[in-house]
Amino acid sequence: MSDLIYDWNRAEGTEWTSPARPQLDDETLRDGLQSPSVLDPPIEKKLRILHLMDALGIDSADLGLPGAGPRPREDVLRLAREISSAKLRIRPNCAARTLESDIRPIADIVQAAGIGIEGAIFLGSSPIRQYAEDWTLDFLLRTTERAVKYAVSVGVPAMYVTEDTTRARPENIKKLYTTAIACGAHAIVVCDTVGHATPQGVQALLRFVHEEVVKPTGARVRIDWHGHSDRGLGLANSLAALAGGADQVHGAALGIGERVGNTPMDQLLFNLRLMGAIDRDLTRLREYCEAVAEAVGVPIPPNYPVVGSDAFRTATGVHAAAVIKAFRKHDVELANQVYSGVPSHWFGLEQRIEVGPLSGRSNVIYWLDRRGIPAREELVEKIYAHAKHADRLLTDAEILELCGRPAP
Numbered sequence: 001m002s003d004l005i006y007d008w009n010r011a012e013g014t015e016w017t018s019p020a021r022p023q024l025d026d027e028t029l030r031d032g033l034q035s036p037s038v039l040d041p042p043i044e045k046k047l048r049i050l051h052l053m054d055a056l057g058i059d060s061a062d063l064g065l066p067g068a069g070p071r072p073r074e075d076v077l078r079l080a081r082e083i084s085s086a087k088l089r090i091r092p093n094c095a096a097r098t099l100e101s102d103i104r105p106i107a108d109i110v111q112a113a114g115i116g117i118e119g120a121i122f123l124g125s126s127p128i129r130q131y132a133e134d135w136t137l138d139f140l141l142r143t144t145e146r147a148v149k150y151a152v153s154v155g156v157p158a159m160y161v162t163e164d165t166t167r168a169r170p171e172n173i174k175k176l177y178t179t180a181i182a183c184g185a186h187a188i189v190v191c192d193t194v195g196h197a198t199p200q201g202v203q204a205l206l207r208f209v210h211e212e213v214v215k216p217t218g219a220r221v222r223i224d225w226h227g228h229s230d231r232g233l234g235l236a237n238s239l240a241a242l243a244g245g246a247d248q249v250h251g252a253a254l255g256i257g258e259r260v261g262n263t264p265m266d267q268l269l270f271n272l273r274l275m276g277a278i279d280r281d282l283t284r285l286r287e288y289c290e291a292v293a294e295a296v297g298v299p300i301p302p303n304y305p306v307v308g309s310d311a312f313r314t315a316t317g318v319h320a321a322a323v324i325k326a327f328r329k330h331d332v333e334l335a336n337q338v339y340s341g342v343p344s345h346w347f348g349l350e351q352r353i354e355v356g357p358l359s360g361r362s363n364v365i366y367w368l369d370r371r372g373i374p375a376r377e378e379l380v381e382k383i384y385a386h387a388k389h390a391d392r393l394l395t396d397a398e399i400l401e402l403c404g405r406p407a408p
């Protein structure tokens with residue numbers, strides 16, 4: 001295929017870099033459930049989603065915020081027990097404010113479930129947030145110190161999260177992370193909490209954190225990126241974060257999350273594979289997205305990448321003709337890539353040729369062939385003429401009726 005596609009994405013000067021093994025943290029069951037439009041699914045559905053994350057090779061998952069009340073606490077415990085009893089490879093973490101009353105429940109779940117759980121301990125870091133909340137930098141530093149030390153003392157490895165990092169001053173970022181690392185934080189999470197960043201801004205921030213904050217500490221600290229899609233840049237920013245030195249990026253299935261949502265995990269997975277940064281079996285990606293869509297009550301838009309119903313579907317004459325010619329060469333890979341930047345067979349899906357007002361006769365002939373119906377000239381003309389007068393694609397039932405056959 002490399003002879004047939006000249007890849008400008010790999011042209012000189014455009015090389016995209018990433019860590020040798022970029023890691024992914026799934027926020028569907030925490031930030032995802034903060035979306036204003038979702039249902040909090042019952043535990044059985046959360047368990048299924050957790051298994052699907054594991055099947056896709058997602059490295060870690062935020063199980064929820066157990067400090068938020070009895071229901072989240074019970075759900076997080078059940079999910080943690082499942083990871084342990086089903087021997088899942090996915091690593092759990094839980095969100096917590098910088099309060100003992102949020103961190104303690106995580107320690108209790110660690111004891112009850114018998115597995116390690118990272119505590120994602122979060123605190124606002126930007127001047128706008130400081131101003132709104134009447135926080136001084138000293139207060140933030142003291143709070144950081146107390147919370148991180150407490151988490152470590154009760155056996156919860158601290159992953160220290162600065163909210164709104166993308167609008168925070170460099171000197172404050174440096175002081176906050178340096179304090180957290182000195183108190184024992186083993187990971188830091190750089191956040192675009194409000195969806196403010198551009199890819200160039202993310203790279204500048206990540207380089208600063210990597211070179212001027214983490215390196216001077218001499219500590220081995222994982223750097224995470226957590227992004228939101230308010231500007232529609234969630235995915236681009238996450239890829240920029242990996243190029244800028246992040247070890248792990250966060251996402252949520254279908255991009256659900258606070259306001260317009262988080263970086264879409266599904267899109268991260270297949271883009272990282274297309275870029276050669278990961279090599280995972282993605283045949284269950286659709287199942288994962290559909291399970292989440294059904295569980296939270298958010299339908300998948302038809303034009304959503306890969307898992308939307310239109311992702312690998314065309315009725316346009318020129319497009320369909322090229323795909324059909326490729327199919328006739330008995331080359332699935334060719335057919336799947338001649339008019340699509342994402343190969344459908346990676347996901348156990350295939351190109352679908354439909355018939356509509358923009359179709360050519362070859363659409364009709366191909367549609368009939370696929371169903372074993374002889375493509376007699378007058379039948380092809382009849383369907384073709386019908387499609388030309390329609391204001392949308394013909395349904396299978398409509399075409400079958402024109403063929404004088406009962407709809408299945």
Ligand SMILES: [Zn+2]
Pocket residue numbers: 031193226228257258262
């Ligand atoms: Zn978030």
